[in-house]
Amino acid sequence: MTVFWQILIDGFAISSLYALGATGFALIFGVSGVLNLSHGSLMVAAVVAAWAAGDSLHVGPYTGAAIGVAVGFSLSMLTYFVVVSPLQHTRKIREEEKEIFILTATLLWGIMIQQLIAYFYTDNAKTVAPIVQGVIKIVGVRTPANEIFTAIVCGLAIAILWLLVNRTRAGKAVLAASMNPRGITLLGVELSQVYVAVWAIYGVLVGVAGVLLGMFLGISSYSAGPLTASAFSIVVLGGLGSVPGALIAAYVVGYLETITAYLISPAYRTIPALLLLVAVMYVRPRGLLGRR
Amino acid sequence: MQIPTARLLLIGLGAIVLASFLPLWASGYILGLLTIAYYFGVFAMAWDLLFGFAGEVNFGPTFLIGVGAYTAGILDNLYQPPIWLCIAAGTAAAITGGLVLALPALRLRGPYFGLTTLVAVLILQNLIVVDAHLTGGEIGLTVPDVISISDTTNYLIALWFMAISGAILFSLSRSPVGLILQASGQDAVQAGALGFNVTKHKLTAFVISAFFSGLAGTLMVFYLGSASVGTFIDITVGVQIIISAVLGGRRTILGAVLGAIFLIAMSEALRPLGDLSNFIVFGMALIVVLIYPNGFFGLLTRTREDV
């Protein structure tokens, strides 16, 4: 019976982390139309920055986390201004081919970041000192307090994002831009400002998700690929362009992985989710709640 | 202004013949490097055919290559049949993989197909790591047989294999069938209205791309004497293949070879910098994508009509 609770709690924590990362990924696709294949690298960069801050500058866990988030934010803005925006506006590439070029460029960019991190910090796994230490007993299961903290922070972040998008004027403009860019332009909103805002929010989300992940597991530059893969698997499952869909899919995937790891073997943890993804792509490529 | 097919083939033949004399003074190290580059050239040409001519972006060319390479390698490990049988089996497996990949392709639009190909690679990677007893897992697989231990022999085999593959693929691209494939890729509705069975042609493009990818992959296994996730399957390898084709010039077929040689040579030259070498190479590739999306060949044959 304890296994059941362990799965429930562990699964919830990891799903929440996935949800946070996937939400950002879905947001960028929904509003900006970009599948950012450097997603995982941005998260890893945030973790490594937080770790490096703790390691070389000997700052406390809170400061380290803040530095990690700041790095995530900066890299996200860089990604937009250096890689994505020039390609979106260039005249050298046919419109139909732009999507593919942007995909390739973000992939390249992600690998570049990954290699740079490996060069300066080696590819050994790093963990970040958790903000919350110790162990709590929930329903008889000994759980690291950190897991609870992670789940809470993720939930808070997603809630704040929801409030932002659904209750503020600026947030609603962003939501409207994702539904109908021309419509919102005709209402006097500069799309370029919307894009910058969205990538900024994304940067913060990615930074927070990365740092939390680093407190949870060991992260190395090798993790970048699988992290991107899991984010887009989740977003495709939930339906490209649907943030609620991504949220639901994150929990589906998170729990699938946890159940597999506990009941079958940790080595096979990613397989069921991938198989589900293949099935979805064959049968219902739109995903759960997909729009586009 | 398109350089006429016959002239390009002649220039190519000349270059190949010259290259055949390289073993006379080049070291084993350089020959080995070029051997890998030539196989990579075939990977990139096969990718270019699928992209340029069937209009499908394959983000996981290593799926087809890996299926071919590992099938051949595992077969050799288990039963030690003659090498040519392993090669044939590997290629057949790759073609099957190509058909499997083609099925969703013909139904999916836009980024979905690209993602499917990425997912295919991930699944293959996971399967290989998980079935370590068969595949050698993350460490890799060694095969008992190799084609030859002579650097020169291996080099010449790779060179002429690439030459013949290139000639076939290039002639295909310039032939009437190539024209139909281009039409199918650029505008499927129009191609149908002109009387072409687009599905049939796209499937064929997949099979051809899979054939050459798989064959090159199996040959490379029996050159290296080993296969691992890092050399055949990893996304990084796939990206290098795509970059080779893009650097050389999309839809030129021959450009892909130039791109592959450049990439491998560059990576090797920068090796002393360690992990930074990859960073620089990919950085250059990014700059090309951003500023010169038409690649080498694109710069050479640039016309104002081309966007």
Next chain:
Amino acid sequence: MSATERAHLEVTGLTKRFGGLVAVKEMSLSVAAGKILGLIGPNGSGKSTVMKLIMGIERPDGGSVRISGVEVCGWPSHRIARMGAGIVFQHSRPLHRQTVLENIKLALLPDKLTRLFADPQTDARARAIAARVGLTAVLDRRPGTLPFADLRKIEIAKAIARDPQVLLIDEPFAGLTARETAAFSDLICELRDDGRAVLLVDHNVKSVSRLVDRVIAMYVGERIAEGSADEVMRNETVRRVYLGGTIETAARPESSFRDAATPFLEIDKVSVHYGKAQALEQVSIHVHEREFVAVVGLNGAGKTTLFNTISGLLPYAGEVRRQGATLRGQSAAAIARGGIVQCPEGRELFVDMTVRENLDLGGQHLPTEESGAQIEWLFELFPILRDRQRQAAGTLSGGEQQMLTIARALMMKPKLLMLDEPTLGLAPVILEQISKALERLRQTTPITVLLAEQNVTFALPHADRVYVLEHARIVWEGDPAKFAAEGGAGLL
């Protein structure tokens, strides 16, 4: 019918549904060898869908299509093409990386995987076809370098390459000059004289009336009239569908507007191109402050292009001036914030958001209280929106959506409101309500309105002045009474 008169193309009971929408309903037509049939209708009438169904590009849900007696309904397009049908699409789609000659050769190729070498005859045949349509001079050039008319010629060459018995042409003259149109007409007549059955699809009868033997008019997926070109142009139902009913006017003379020297909005010799096609040619109009100006014209005339140009969404040659100052260089959003607001033809509502949220977005540049007050005023103008305010915009009826679009634009407190075909596809009852709302705006607010419409009956009572836009050019300007007197005869 004798053997020689047997219809090459026979369509019976053709039906197509897209989800819940019936795009084509029990359509029947037949075209004999050596005859030209015109299929006309406004946007959304289903005429292009009929063409695609015949060609197999869309799968029919019911009915029969026979080409030279053979049933081809349900066949994939490539088989129908090989059976003897050719189609010229509305938009040119050449292979950009191939020469004109190679584009034509493509159309001559068999559907075989094994052809590695070109048949020597193909070259000669391709050249012959090119000569027929008039492309000999440009055979070795790439499509990107060619003028618009040549691109259309390439499309015709491809369609007739394998000598089809049935030829389908969508909007044959769109984007062509008067001289080019005459040349194309002659070409189509020649092709018809070869003994082919030709189906022309277009918006208006006038452009194809010289060529066709018979015309069928469509509306909302069904046939509404059939006969000679003249008969259909004079048909009551057709005129009502295109133009509305009888016309009343209530114009204020131009001299009554105070800004005579510098009109509020000036469009000065504006030209716009879509790729190679000319969408607007040296268009000049002006609008005075508080004036209501109508721009009438059929689909494809250029009304939407004009509005999008003013809104800053398209590159253009010429000048657009607001109170004497040029708008060039301002972003589309800035122009909107500056008080020139468009209600686009496609409405562009945020369908998953509520009515209230859509309105709030319109008012986001206003302080909250002012926005709230404006919404109240709009609820009075369009009471139905108050009832529906918590409903998702996508669930509203067409008329309600149009009212929401107008209301949302009014939230921006525009100085100039541009309405692009607000009555498209709406029932008469809704038209009444919108008409009343427009009247109220005219009487009680200082707003300036530019109205683009095909429905002349709706537009004229609200207009102080009328422009007629036809094939990218302004062809008439004057007061509504004069326009009504001339019966808008030239329009159709």
